[in-house]
Amino acid sequence: MTVEVRVPTLGESVTEATVATWFKKPGDAVAVDEMLCELETDKVTVEVPSPAAGVMGDIIAAEGETVGVDALLATLNAGDGAPAAPAPKADAAPAAAPAAAGSAATVDVMVPTLGESVTEATVATWFKAVGDTVEADEMLCELETDKVSVEVPAPSAGVLSAIIANEGDTVAAGGKLAEMSSGAGAVAAAPAATPAPAAAAPAGGKDVENAPSANKLMAEKGVTPASVTGTGKDGRIMKEDVLNALNKPAAAPAPAAAPAAPRPAEDAAREERVKMTKLRQTIARRLKESQNTAAMLTTYNEVDMTEVMALRKEYKDLFEKKHGVRLGFMSFFTKACVHALKEVPEVNAEIDGTDVVYKNYVNMGVAAGTPQGLVVPVIKDADSMSFAEIEKAISEKGKRARDGKLSMAEMQGGTFTISNGGVYGSLMSSPILNPPQSGILGMHKIQDRPMAINGQVVIRPMMYLALSYDHRIVDGKGAVTFLVRVKEALEDPRRLLMDL
Template identity: 85%
Template sequence: MTIEVRVPTLGESVTEATVATWFKKPGDAVAVDEMLCELETDKVTVEVPSPAAGVMGEIVAAEGETVGVDALLATIQAGEGAAPAPKAEAAPAAAPAVSGGSVDVMVPTLGESVTEATVSTWFKKVGDTVTQDEMLCELETDKVSVEVPAPAAGVLAEIVAPEGATVDATAKLAVISGAEAGAAPAAPAAAAPAPAAAATGKDVANAPSAEKAMAEAGLSADQVTGTGRDGRIMKEDVARAVATAAAPAAAAPAPAAAPRAPVAAEDAAREERVRMTRLRQTIAKRLKDAQNTAAILTTYNEVDMTEVMALRNQYKDQFEKKHGVRLGFMSFFTKACCHALKEVPEVNAEIDGNDIVYKNYVHMGVAAGTPQGLVVPVIRDADRMSFAEIEKAIAEKGKRARDGKLSMAEMQGGTFTISNGGVYGSLMSSPILNPPQSGILGMHKIQERPMVINGEIKIRPMMYLALSYDHRIVDGKGAVTFLVRVKEALEDPRRLLMDL
């Protein structure tokens, strides 16, 4: 029987890819889920697994060829007569599990572009009885936490990766013994050895788009560090090399972290050393990268919240009764920002090389504090949403963020961000950009202050607003205009209805 291998879904707005590398050739035996080839889009690299076990037939799309979504890549001859694929030497139990057998617990799919994780917590210990789909442990990636369920019922016989261990996407975590009949062990993803395991970078074909980018930038392969499979140079590796080369020569590279100053023995005994989580490490890196890359500048203003608070108090009960969600301030700020971004589109744009990419939509990032650290779930097409839809989306994303249930896709693609430090009591701050975005609005505490209104001193609920922006793309005039438009919309919410 002939089985077709087609291009998988590549992601939102991605319609084509380039065939970068074939790991198999016609006539090779393949196993289910064994990696056949690697596709490269303008954003990410996508591996294509085998849909069935069998023998590699015809390769329709050769390396370097551009293909669309669902295009035919190759064929596989499957069936009883197909030659079995070679098994990984490290796989201790390749036969289907039977009563009294064992099942490997493997790292589950971590998400696009995520290659490793840290074992944060084991919920079971060796010798414990487990049921199928019972949670065994929790893994932590750069973005989200992933729970690992038991693939079969039995006894946890061995923990291969203890808490704190860093594992790759194909690693074995544990072994369950006494597995019930019919429970199939996880397919060993490591069954596909790299075509040139001992190859050095010069023996590995670089991505076609990377070759083109190096030619345009005048770089040679030995000037770029490859991060792809077997050291392949990818397009993003070239971009990093170009950015490094473009840094001012006078700016010396940041020195390695200085060794910690000596601490007295009696003080050291009272200290506690805790390893940074992967999420915290990623937050630190991204924030520092933003400071090193963008020309961040912050402009401030203040807004009188009287009208928004009055409108909210007047309709909050009816709103909650009809829509099943509370009417908060975030929907007003989201609407006001969407309104202002139409007038000042550069705040909603990003820099891509020497181009400016203007976004004719608003995917609003809403920063949320969690016990694990700051995350920014994205409300997609916020400019098309009603107040109720925005409030529901923010409530749902916020809950998923606190529970550690956000997926990678839910935190990608934002075009602008709102950060509300006021919920913690912050009176004023300068938020840091969320790359590659060019703007972030900081909300703060509402505080009653004396204000001069029509020549009279009155007490008004005031909030400081802060807009941090990338001065490479947003001029001071545009930043101030944006902040003034947000202020005007909040001080007179009727302007949002009239599109003024």
């Protein structure tokens, strides 16, 4: 029986998509709900599952073609007789194994789905070398995208027989990373492949193996591992380390040629050139795009933190005892922003072409600094969460951000962002918008300052607040009103309870 595979509903206002990647080809056996292909729209990436078990028939829409909703993508041969096609391969394998003791099945290691709107990654680190024996689900390598790091597990137990994409190579989603040998002959094949990694063993007597690309470059340039300082995991020598070692000797003779007049080469010998990570490149690109695209403006106010600090001090022990998480300031600010966004919805909106898209929900982005760079995990539906739920979400996502374990889904869909520069001691700053959002609130250091209250000068814990906003959609009145509502809610937290 022939089953048609069609383009699914792509979402509100989305009428067409581009076929990005086919995971199956004609003749391949497929199971129900197994991914057949991936479609890419101007907003999201959509995976198309198999509607039935069977064998792939014809592919109607090739990679790169644009298709509309419900368009025919491919045909599938399903039914009682459909799975019979791949059966001979499965039956033949056990029969052939005893006859050829060295036979082994080749398994491809592919780039996994990288997430919405992410089409490529850089191979950061190979944890295994050619000839290594690996277990199923053991980590083979780590990929670095412009948003997160992705670990690639072994699809089966066996021996890593070939590395197709070396460290530093850029690979596309669904691309081939390596080949593995699995089956009866896989372990036997391992010794034949081990001499290449063995050459890296003398590198300072370390147990870790250097990057294959580094070994190749050292062999070509006649560089000894002992003369190179490894900056990779556990002291692993990377290709960049070899390049740095090669560059330093070349710069050193320059001062000797002109000892009386120091030259720029002297400074070069003391400098270190490191390629920007994908994440850092994306941060730079997106921040500059934000400045070039949005009509960005910042307005300021200040808030007396006396009442929030008193409330937190009074209830923090009971709060932690009941909810198992500390009561911080972020939940107060999140609640205050949610309250203000209801009154000034344009701050929670975005521009899409010539349309303004108003969000009737709040997905709160919370900017977090990590060793790899700035990331913004998103707390979905923050407007319907309690103080405890907000604090738990912030704590959990903050830890995952520091550990580099955030998924793509956890950093997408934000409608408004809070950035707390105060944790680093910042007294005042102008935060940059996180496109396509139209507003970002900057928190700062709480500092005691003399304030005039009821004709008296008193010392109060004050914080400057900064709201950067897109003036194309948010007027000055709306921006100032938003900040004033945040200020009022924090200076009298009871207003949050009464929705005032």
